[in-house]
Amino acid sequence: MECKEIETILLEALSLEEVKVTQEGTHYKIxxxxxxxxxxxRVKQQQTIYGPLMAxxxxxxxxxxxxxxxxxxxxxxxxxxxx
Structure with missing residues (x-):
């Protein structure tokens, strides 16, 4: 999955000012x-990010x-x- 695609999903689903996604192999950092x-x-924050990406x-x-x-x-x- 492309980093820009993840950024777009999160920006469209959440009220975010900024999203940066980087990738090293199969590991993504958001x-x-x-x-x-x-x-x-922290757990609720992570759940908020996981939600739009769950599929x-x-x-x-x-x-x-x-x-x-x-x-x-x-x-x-x-x-x-x-x-």
Whole structure:
């Protein structure tokens, strides 16, 4: 599955400001930024991302996924610390 296709699915399904998907072999890393994650625990954030992708996960098209979800404020802070 193409990274851009995953980004499109997530942007259309969720109220996200930004989505970045990278791939190394069969492993995908998803960074999602949106106000929708405000007040959610990490598990709920991941469930929110998994939801729109579930058909692709159950079919085996998507296999290994790492998810990092941030509010816009958290994302700004994360980018500063990781520069």
């Amino acid at each position: 960074i999602a930024v949106g106000d929708c994650f405000d007040g959610m625990g 692709h996960i159950t079919s085996g098209e998507l296999h290994a996924i790492t998810i990092n979800a941030f509010t816009p404020t958290q994302w700004k802070r994360e980018k500063v610390f990781n520069m």
